[in-house]
Amino acid sequence: MAESLALDTINSLPVTTSGKLNAPSPVNSHITQTVSKEMAHGRIAEIESLYRSKLEQTIQSAKKYPLWARRKGLQGKTQVGFTVYRDGHIEQVQLIGGSGHSILDKAALVTVNELGSVQPIPIELARQQWTFEVPLHFYLN
Numbered sequence: 001m002a003e004s005l006a007l008d009t010i011n012s013l014p015v016t017t018s019g020k021l022n023a024p025s026p027v028n029s030h031i032t033q034t035v036s037k038e039m040a041h042g043r044i045a046e047i048e049s050l051y052r053s054k055l056e057q058t059i060q061s062a063k064k065y066p067l068w069a070r071r072k073g074l075q076g077k078t079q080v081g082f083t084v085y086r087d088g089h090i091e092q093v094q095l096i097g098g099s100g101h102s103i104l105d106k107a108a109l110v111t112v113n114e115l116g117s118v119q120p121i122p123i124e125l126a127r128q129q130w131t132f133e134v135p136l137h138f139y140l141n
Contacts, residue, residue, distance in 0.1 A: 056134055059111060059136065062115055064111065066107050074101045075099075075104075077138070079096040079133055081095075081133045081134075088121070089116065096133050
């Protein structure tokens with residue numbers, strides 16, 4: 001899509017009868033810059049969304065529902081906050097929202113702490129660190 005927009009921009013440039021391109025007007029240049037910034041912003045948002053989604057999947061698949069809590073029928077949703085650093089290591093893990101059951105809250109914290117690290121933050125995002133709040137659900141099916 002980006003290539004298509006770039007080709008459309010190139011194809012819309014005025015051409016002299018000799019076949020040479022005229023210099024772009026300031027208006028056309030501004031439009032091209034605006035389109036480029038919007039495309040870049042859209043790509044960044046896409047990368048952020050993909051990273052967040054994969055991170056949440058990684059955490060959910062690492063989650064262990066405590067056997068004792070299962071046997072007692074304990075269920076709930078927790079919210080865990082943490083910071084991922086550029087190289088992927090995780091720090092500052094904390095419980096943001098509890099489930100009402102300390103065993104499930106502890107299981108949520110243990111899940112994230114035991115991961116220790118995840119995929120590094122994509123370089124395109126130019127972030128040194130990124131703070132997340134992720135829900136962890138403990139529900140019996």
